Amino acid sequence: MQQPIEVGVLGATGMVGQHFVKFLQGHSWFDLKWAGASDRSAGKKYRDATAWRLEGSMPGAAADLNVEDCKPGNAPRLLFSAMDASVATEIERAFAEAGHIIVSNSRNHRMEPDVPLLVPEVNPDHLKLVPLQQRKRGWKGQIVTNPNCSTIVLTMALGALKPFGLRRVVVTTMQAISGAGYPGVASMDINANVIPFIGNEEEKMESETQKILGSLNSDHVAPHPVRVSAHCNRVAVVDGHTEAISIELDSKPSEQDLIDAWTQWRSAPQERDLPSAPKQPVIYMIDKDRPQPRRDVERERGMAVFTGRLRRCPAFDFKFLALGHNTIRGAAGAAVLNAELMVSEGLLD
Numbered sequence: 001m002q003q004p005i006e007v008g009v010l011g012a013t014g015m016v017g018q019h020f021v022k023f024l025q026g027h028s029w030f031d032l033k034w035a036g037a038s039d040r041s042a043g044k045k046y047r048d049a050t051a052w053r054l055e056g057s058m059p060g061a062a063a064d065l066n067v068e069d070c071k072p073g074n075a076p077r078l079l080f081s082a083m084d085a086s087v088a089t090e091i092e093r094a095f096a097e098a099g100h101i102i103v104s105n106s107r108n109h110r111m112e113p114d115v116p117l118l119v120p121e122v123n124p125d126h127l128k129l130v131p132l133q134q135r136k137r138g139w140k141g142q143i144v145t146n147p148n149c150s151t152i153v154l155t156m157a158l159g160a161l162k163p164f165g166l167r168r169v170v171v172t173t174m175q176a177i178s179g180a181g182y183p184g185v186a187s188m189d190i191n192a193n194v195i196p197f198i199g200n201e202e203e204k205m206e207s208e209t210q211k212i213l214g215s216l217n218s219d220h221v222a223p224h225p226v227r228v229s230a231h232c233n234r235v236a237v238v239d240g241h242t243e244a245i246s247i248e249l250d251s252k253p254s255e256q257d258l259i260d261a262w263t264q265w266r267s268a269p270q271e272r273d274l275p276s277a278p279k280q281p282v283i284y285m286i287d288k289d290r291p292q293p294r295r296d297v298e299r300e301r302g303m304a305v306f307t308g309r310l311r312r313c314p315a316f317d318f319k320f321l322a323l324g325h326n327t328i329r330g331a332a333g334a335a336v337l338n339a340e341l342m343v344s345e346g347l348l349d
């Protein structure tokens with residue numbers, strides 16, 4: 001990469017926006033030059049508009065940016081979106097129409113047939129939807145999305161196992177409170193407690209997983225026929241979604257076959273040595289009591305998924321645990337890796 005690519009963040013002052021700002025600090029390809037937010041923040045310096053809630057101090061270069069309205073104008077061509085879902089549909093569209101490349105973390109466009117719902121290790125070929133999206137909508141720009149945080153963890157764990165033929169999946173999540181944004185769940189509700197409901201999360205996990213694992217036909221993704229049943233719970237963990245997963249497969253691999261599949265799995269981000277790619281996307285942990293969010297979630301810069309506790313399942317074929325960082329691999333880091341894959345595909349040329 002010769003010249004750094006200038007980038008901006010829509011919704012830069014929010015929780016996910018702050019994760020983008022932090023994740024992009026010192027990035028070898030991308031240079032954060034622009035921050036957009038609501039008219040409550042526009043016109044202020046980023047440091048004044050943002051109540052910084054992440055560990056470590058606000059990156060200095062971002063602190064000095066002037067926050068702007070989320071209207072096409074002088075923003076860089078490549079924009080990450082962390083906008084409130086209630087406004088993301090129209091604003092992202094307006095920017096794409098004006099020629100911007102929107103790499104979005106918001107849910108709004110994920111299930112549209114011509115919009116890639118991308119996990120770079122699992123379905124890099126789905127980026128082929130982009131030229132079709134541009135033709136169909138008459139856009140010079142484009143929208144590419146990343147999935148919901150819990151879906152990313154599940155599809156990374158399942159992606160390596162796809163060659164065994166995925167038939168049925170039951171997943172029970174234990175999701176961190178940081179996934180609910182800030183201030184998120186009231187402390188009186190979550191302390192010493194489990195909340196067995198996260199609005200629309202189960203539906204998103206079920207449908208997004210089928211799209212991500214699905215196969216690209218000429219103008220759409222045919223959903224994978226795997227049947228997914230999700231039970232989603234909020235638990236008193238700060239960062240890291242843990243998922244207990246049971247799977248039924250078409251073929252009859254051994255436990256070692258599954259561990260080898262995770263351990264040896266490498267895909268486009270690793271082959272192209274993308275800056276944010278984990279060296280090994282899925283790491284199988286052999287200790288009986290791992291992975292654990294507090295001990296493992298920050299490893300590999302929060303970009304790998306950890307599996308463990310693989311054993312035979314009396315009801316399905318196998319059961320195991322998966323853990324991933326919900327605000328890094330599940331949000332900002334996911335979108336940045338998506339953009340790196342798009343650059344490596346020539347989609348910004």
Ligand SMILES: NC(=O)c1ccc[n+]([C@@H]2O[C@H](COP(=O)([O-])OP(=O)(O)OC[C@H]3O[C@@H](n4cnc5c(N)ncnc54)[C@H](OP(=O)(O)O)[C@@H]3O)[C@@H](O)[C@H]2O)c1
Pocket residue numbers: 010011012013014015016017036037038039040041042070082083084085087088105106107148149178179180181182326327330331
């Ligand atoms: N929290 C997570 O872990 C997580 C994980 C995955 C996905 N997501 C998704 O990511 C998105 C952001 O979530 P969040 O938790 O970061 O939300 P948030 O903290 O409420 O931040 C929302 C951002 O959107 C901006 N905004 C609100 N109204 C706007 C408007 N009319 N025009 C332009 N900008 C506007 C806000 O700017 P102001 O500061 O000026 O109000 C702020 O920068 C949501 O779509 C959410 O579903 C969140």
